Amino acid sequence: MPHISQAGAVNIEYSHFPIGELWEPGFERRDNRPDLQTSEAVVVAPGRIIVRSRVQEHTAPVVLALSGQQGQAPGAGWELIASVAYQPVHAGRMAAFDTTNGPARSASEAVRVFGQQVAPGEATIDLDPSRTYDVQVWAQGRSDSRERFEDAAPGADTEDASELEAYLIVFTPSGTQEPPPQAASESRRDRLARSHGKPPLNAR
Template sequence: MPHISRVGAVDIEYSHFPVGELWESGFERREAKPDFRTEEPVVVVPGQIVVTSRVQEHRAPVVLAVNDRAGEAPGPAWVLLTSVDYQPIYTGRMAAFDTMNGTASGATAPVEVFGRHAEPGEPIVDLNPARTYRVQVWAQGRAGARERFDSAAQREERDGADVFESYVVVFVPSGTQEPPQPVRVESRRERLARQHGKPPLNMR
């Protein structure tokens, strides 16, 4: 049975939002700079899967899931946007983020995913860092989202509760890897020995 997160509402700005791995203390922080010049709907960089939206600025419900069955749709109304590869770089704790403001907050209503209701809350799942994953991004409402947004804006009827797009991001185990390891902390003696060629007299 798929493991599903709670459903969050990501604040999308500049037509994209990330699903990213939470950095853990002790690991070397990896910098991620997505290239938005691509026409691909999903961009993968170390530690992040960045989903592009067809609407410039809005709030979208997002659920994360881990499923052993590849290609299983979250439900009949969900359309597969794309599949990409991802490998954990820290401990595998994934969350959906606002474009600019950190982890997404809870949505206002449940979303049905894999025959169950994902209740509002933080959208977080734990991956196994010793595995690699094929990630399937599913969407609802995306095909006509921009047109509906523009129409609402022209009629001055836009409501902050309007839902133009919804997403389910499913992680399917695909292989194995050496799990990422935290950086070993260098002792004061080791640091001084490295800097001066040998440890201080009182540490020999």
């Protein structure tokens, strides 16, 4: 049985949202700007999996899961939209995020996946940073979400239109890797010297 997060809700803007690995103190920050010019439904960058919605702006329920069985369908109405590879770059704690406003909030209602009702709450899951993962991104309502959005009354509020799309992101271990190393501790003087080319006058 997969380990399943609670059901969060992401505020989608610009037709995409990230599933991101939470940076933790002691780990090097990574440049994780994705290439959003692609036509792919899902884009991977270091520490992030970017899901591209078919709707410009709306709210969508999101559930994360960790499964030992790849390709297990989560239930009726779910469509597999992409399979990608992911390797943790920090400590492996994944979360669903709004496009611009931080971690997802709790969903307004339960989401049914793998035969169970997933209660609203925090959409986070812990991966093993010494493993690599195959990731399957499943969706509900995506096939005609744009058409339903465009058919809505002009000026309709879509912020809570969670019936447009819902997403399930399933991680399955695929191999092993060296766990990402923690960065060596650095003094404030050394950090300023690295950032500016030399220490500040009062630290020389």
